[in-house]
Amino acid sequence: MKVFWSDKQNAHGGARFLRCGQLVASPEVPERSAAILSAIAQSRHTVHAPSDLGLGPIERVHDLDYLKFLRGIHAHWVAEFGEDAAALPNVLSDKTNPSKLKPPRSLVGALGYYIGDLAAEVRAGTWDASYMSAQCAANAARLTRQTGAASYALCRPPGHHAGNGWAMGFCFLNNAAIAAEELRLTYSKVAVIDVDVHHGNGTQAIFYERSDVLTASMHSDPDFLYPFHSGREDETGLGAGIGHNLNVCYSKDARDEDFLTAFRRVERAVETVQPDALVVALGVDALEADPHSGHKITPDGYIEIARRLKAWSLPTVFVQEGGYLSDQLGPTVASFLSEASDD
Numbered sequence: 066m067k068v069f070w071s072d073k074q075n076a077h078g079g080a081r082f083l084r085c086g087q088l089v090a091s092p093e094v095p096e097r098s099a100a101i102l103s104a105i106a107q108s109r110h111t112v113h114a115p116s117d118l119g120l121g122p123i124e125r126v127h128d129l130d131y132l133k134f135l136r137g138i139h140a141h142w143v144a145e146f147g148e149d150a151a152a153l154p155n156v157l158s159d160k161t162n163p164s165k166l167k168p169p170r171s172l173v174g175a176l177g178y179y180i181g182d183l184a185a186e187v188r189a190g191t192w193d194a195s196y197m198s199a200q201c202a203a204n205a206a207r208l209t210r211q212t213g214a215a216s217y218a219l220c221r222p223p224g225h226h227a228g229n230g231w232a233m234g235f236c237f238l239n240n241a242a243i244a245a246e247e248l249r250l251t252y253s254k255v256a257v258i259d260v261d262v263h264h265g266n267g268t269q270a271i272f273y274e275r276s277d278v279l280t281a282s283m284h285s286d287p288d289f290l291y292p293f294h295s296g297r298e299d300e301t302g303l304g305a306g307i308g309h310n311l312n313v314c315y316s317k318d319a320r321d322e323d324f325l326t327a328f329r330r331v332e333r334a335v336e337t338v339q340p341d342a343l344v345v346a347l348g349v350d351a352l353e354a355d356p357h358s359g360h361k362i363t364p365d366g367y368i369e370i371a372r373r374l375k376a377w378s379l380p381t382v383f384v385q386e387g388g389y390l391s392d393q394l395g396p397t398v399a400s401f402l403s404e405a406s407d408d
């Protein structure tokens with residue numbers, strides 16, 4: 066399988082986030098992609114630098130004013146507050162109702178308008194890294210729609226918490242949505258299947274009123290896990306999108322059999338909608354070895370999902386989401402891709 070990755074994605078690093086009242090180092094670090102690349106190097110997958118497809122694929126998903134903000138905010142922030150000041154908001158807007166608001170002209174006000182939580186600190190390299198991460202997704206999807214072959218975008222920063230006009234949860238540009246829109250240029254119906262332990266709230270919001278993209282996320286119950294305010298099973302879409310959004314929740318104590326039971330519900334939704342192509346938002350942070358979320362899924366649980374995805378024989382783009390540093394991270398992703406693709 067072709068893997069898309071650029072070293073420029075390492076430009077985003079050193080970010081912090083608020084945990085238990087403390088601003089601490091983010092686990093979303095460059096070493097994550099290094100671990101995945103190391104495992105991929107021992108497989109038959111081949112790593113390719115993405116071509117620069119420009120802003121077009123990104124602008125199909127994200128609002129122009131948000132992109133302008135994200136590109137420029139760090140330089141403005143440093144000019145006003147100094148290099149060491151955390152570019153984090155202190156008053157958050159209601160992201161679900163942006164039409165009622167205008168972005169404030171002050172920098173910290175604009176941060177609260179465009180950034181959804183205190184886990185999306187903008188650093189000097191955030192735009193460049195996010196841009197290249199999005200290019201990986203766009204390149205992978207272009208390859209898949211042109212050849213039908215599966216592809217993998219090693220996206221870092223990840224993307225599934227980012228909405229059309231907001232960043233949150235370590236995510237700045239929604240790579241899975243960018244891949245889905247690229248696939249839509251060829252395929253009339255696309256499904257985004259999100260197996261990250263956290264609800265893919267950004268992806269849900271982007272496609273919530275559309276029937277051409279099914280979004281199906283299986284994740285740990287948001288009563289107890291980030292992002293808390295979305296991901297419940299009664300969120301099923303709006304308007305034309307009714308019936309085209311599926312959330313399947315499992316508990317923090319879930320074992321592999323529960324994980325696969327949740328996936329069975331995703332399978333049924335996909336079988337009903339009959340998409341022409343898939344995007345798999347491949348977060349592996351439900352792994353028992355993952356240091357961040359405290360769940361109990363084994364690598365075998367993920368790899369069984371890979372086998373089931375392969376059985377559909379659909380053009381598929383795999384997009385990396387969460388999964389933090391552990392000895393299971395790289396091997397699980399590499400094995401998943403091998404199992405899903407015969408490589």
Ligand SMILES: [Zn+2]
Nearest residue numbers: 261263350387
């Ligand atoms: Zn996650």
